[in-house]
Amino acid sequence: MPDAYMGSILRVDLSGETISEERIPDSIYENYLSGLGLAAYILFKEIPAGADPLGPDNILGFVSGLLTGTGSLFAGRWMVTGKSPLTGGWGDANCGGTFSPAIKRCGYDGIFIRGISENPVYLYVTGEKAELRDASHVWGKDAVEAEKMLVAETGPRSRVALIGEAGEKRSLISGICNDGGRIAARSGLGAVMGSKRLKAVVLNGAKRIPVHDRDAVHKLSGKCGQWVRMQSPLIPGGMMAYLGAFMRFLPVQMALDGMLYKMFLRKWGTGSMNQMSVEMGDAPVKNWLGSHIDFTAKKSAATNPDILKQREIIKYHCYACPLGCGGICSTKGKYARTHKPEYESVIALGGLCMNNDIESIFYLNELLNRAGMDTISAGATVAFAIECYESGVITRHDTGGLELTWGNSTAIVELVRAMIRREGIGDILADGSRKAAERIGGDAKSHAVHAGGQEPGMHDGRDDPGYALHYSVEPTPGRHTIGSFMYYEMFQLWKVIKGLPRIWPLYMKGSKYTANKKKAVMGAACSRFMNVVNGAGLCLFGTFLGAKRIPTFDWINAATGWSRTPEEYMEIGGRIQTVKQLFNIKHGIEPNNFLLTGRATGDPPLVEGANAGRTVDIKGMIRDYWKQFGWDEKTGKPTAESVIRSGIRED
């Protein structure tokens, strides 16, 4: 009898319209956990080498986490996985809301979909049966509207994950939405769903999720909840910019304790960092060319977290989340309500494009959420287009009359609209900046910032080299949710795992930028740990509380009845990382090709601002990082030895 996991998956073949259930042996869960690990294992095995990401062979996997529904907190993340059409390698994206428990309540740990349907369909799953239904009436509708229609059709308890217009039009930067505009955005998996003509997955189950020792889980959760509720008065939101500026001047760096960041999150959400990040050099500005000198505190004042908070109607809590960093906000215009724009969206659509019109950011955020397009990639692509326009690579004729200058919010909105509809220049840009640069040709390539085709998140590797490292080395490049040195500080893994370097409360800033073995160990630990976290379905923000305060490993033990040490879990994390890397190798990816564009790593370095003169020794760090996994340090390919050691059978 499985505990914590449901023990089976649902397989759907859209071409043959067959649906089947498959039991997964316990050993798989023991070796790969559930969630991301389970998906990595299945997709690595089943997607044939060189498969077309938008073809019938690609498998789209919706997976829940191992801890979801067991009573552990922060366990509300679901993941969508597949071969990414954006990078050509492993693709996964991660989202909150209420979809994750819904997968398990239907009795599955994952739903894996292959094939291509002839007509638009949606998958309807209850605890009893699964079927494909006609979706022609919702095809073409935006994600929020379509979700409402599907919920009205199938009952109020239905949970829906679906694509918007961008996904339908196979924009390579589209994602999959749920819960009224939350979106698993990265890796372009919306396009995969669109290519399968699968509009939505509608889940309506009510099964109970088995737990080995519910009381023990609850006890751990109760303690963790205490930490989350602890809140002290904070400085006003307008002061955050000055705090950032202060930190920019300090020669020493304070190790960030996750409790402080948690308090920011609970009060303002991720938007707490909007201004601070620009000031301290964490947020890229002007398509990674600018700094706080270009986008001054006065300009960014419109993104003051207090201003965003004023529009909050109610805090938004994902499933099992005591933190509630999200918010439902009122907004002007066509849509009365919107999810509060996250930090990444605000910077990508704001500072990166030099746009300080907060109203337009709210609007773009809602527009992109409804269309199911990644705000980070869309913002970065717009910034790329603006730079092209300003430097004369594209002209007014190409843009269809749009005056694409820095900060022209009207033009930015028009451009994003065109991208969603794939009209005019929007059609060229709708697949992200790398594809756009290829299409435009000429000098455009030098203006695109990406790693392996995916635009990096809105954290500057020149400020925290850890980001640059993970943008470049992960099987899903350009991701800011895996690791960085700041994350490592907050994870506080050394407190529960032996052998990991500890961070002192104060250290010299300069030490952050040296590439050495310690950094590689830290990076690898982050990667391993995040694989465990994603296997368990936990939220990154929860893990920021610190390993002592959020009992990740204890929760898994209590929920499954296993008794493993944190080190063993980290090994599982490593195994998942290796499988993902093997997936990329299988599909012909050279890991070296995922290197982040030089501009974002300080090559050439900036001349002014917080990150002036800094260049990240990215190649050195990558070498050390790969060595940590026992992979070939030049090519990044897992050696036969490392594969055998991690217990992966390539059958």
Next chain:
Amino acid sequence: MSTYREVKPGDKPFKRAYVAVMLWFVGRAIQSAARVDRAVRAEFDALPEGFTFCLGVEPRGPFMVVGKNRKGKAKYLGWNLQGREIDLSMRIKNLEAAILLFTFQESDALSACRNRIIVDGDIPAACAMMRVIDIVEVYLLPKIIARMAIKRYPAWPFRRKYLGRVRIYIRSVLGY
């Protein structure tokens, strides 16, 4: 429902009393004027036998009734409408309008234009009665006030005006 309430709007006893007194006096004055003034008598002569006229305030009064008795004389018939057949009734739509009229802020002609008076009956007779009332007002009121109350102030010889006024006042008060 939180605040439904029933309201009795109440009365306006003073205004009502004032209007009643005025009506009573005007009624008696018409009666006397018909005896004193030739023009008034002529108007009454033209009216049919047994003609009754009432002036009053909607909806609950007060009223006054003036009639032409069998001898062809105008007679104040009191305030009660009950049991009478009224040939011509002029009713002021509300007490406030009556106050306007009887405090001479508004002439009866103006009042009629402003849709405050309902006339029920023969129109020539109504016009005749309006003329009578105008004349009576000239007798009763000093020139300054009367000028506001009637359309055009007549130029009467001294005898008619002042002697008539004295006679009418005496007759009205004494009631013969």
Next chain:
Amino acid sequence: MSFTITDECNGCGACVKFCPVDAIRGEKQEVHVIHDMLCIECGACGRICPVEAVRDGEGNRCVPVRKSMWEKPVFNHKNCISCTICIDACPVGCLALARLPTAKDPHGYPGLKDEKACIGCGFCASECPTDAITMAVPEIKVKRGAHG
């Protein structure tokens, strides 16, 4: 372990109406059957069955309870961390998050949105990680009749 129905069942169909997962099938006036893969052991059928024909997972006879006496969740907002686990745990979806009417707190707290729909299964209470929910029979407002 699934609940079961014995042949004492008179086929009245009361349980079908209350089963949140549509696990009970059967013709009217005939013995009904609970689908063991679908049953979530909420016990609503046992509470409503007028002839005590339902056995729980361990085979014990379920005792019917008058519907007004079914237990309903009571929320202790002091302990509550708004994690929404209870909302998802509810098989009939009768809970919802809402801001407390008096407090300035921008976080929503769970409450019974649809009291009539509640089947008293107690899943919300059992899944609540902070024991902020207790199940209790709602106090009945005693109507003062003519006899005091």
Next chain:
Amino acid sequence: MYLPNQYRFSCSAKINSGTRALENLPMELDALNATRPLIIAGENSPRRGYVKKVISALKDSGMTLGVCDDIPDDPDPSLIGELVNLYRHRDHDSIVAVGAGPVVDVAKIVNIAISHDGGASLRQLEGGARIMNPLGPFILVPTAGATGYETSRYAGVRDMMFSSPFLMPDLVVIDPRMVPAVESGQMIDSAMTALTHAVEAYTSAAKNPIADVYGYAAIGFVMKHLAPVVSRPADREGRCALVNAACMAGCIISDDTRGMAHALGETVSAMFGIARGISMGIMLPYTVAYRAVNGEAFIAELLLPVAGFYEYGRTTPSLRASVAVTMMIDLVRELNETADGVMPRTLEEAGVPEYMLQDIAETAVSHGLSRFGRDDYLTVARQAWEGSPAMDR
């Protein structure tokens, strides 16, 4: 004056306007055979003393009144049921609605409900032309803020919408005492709504000679009195004229006359939280200009009520439409200056971002209030945003 091939005009509303017009209430009620009126008033009416004045007008009538004076601005449909119960259980036989906007809507719907007892539920009577019989006695006392919907054939609360000529009140009592000087925003809001109704009815293809006269008066009153009233709120006659204009405009609106300014104004209002009259007022000149340029026949006639005989007579016929537009824009400019900042001149000043214009056009089409298409709306919205009306050539 234009005589259509075929037309129909009906307006059951008797208007009783002027100083102490309220005092006629007892008599008028009597004429309607009503002895127990139910007074329905908004929640702000006790503060302004509206209900008190109505009650004192009914003094000496010997009637017993029911008073409900806390109808909120966003009434809940359940309220209607409660009022209907009250009406029935307390033996009322008529309704006196005191107020403007939602209060009157509630009162009208209550009147429908009490007149259709048994059988049909309210929901079945929704939409157009389902109410075939006259309703109970219904008297309206508009207060400051009346927009004209009060006297119209429409009533709506939340998603319930009714339309029937029988919804027009039997009597409208406009008394200057009930129209106190309010803040200029509200004054402009209601007057501009009335102006929009009147202009659209006056220029619509569904116009007819009698409606034209109503429209003529309404447009004239607003054009003449709005700016003076805003700059000098003590102007009692002006205020009374504006409420008269609103009532007359309300009498002539129907589905056929509500046009482009209406559709765009409502859309912008809903999307950006701008008062409905204000956004209609911004839109109105530009929609008129657009329609004139697109060759609609009756726009030139608009100059007559807008500017008066003299101006009309001395203007070349080909220029009349554009002069009318200019005069309406001038009115908006004047309001903008006198009522500091309450009345924006363009959509841009109203805080509408340029990139939202598309959405406005699309939403306006989806509301389907008039026959124009997305591109028409977009053009007009852009012109209103920039403040440059469409001109010939």
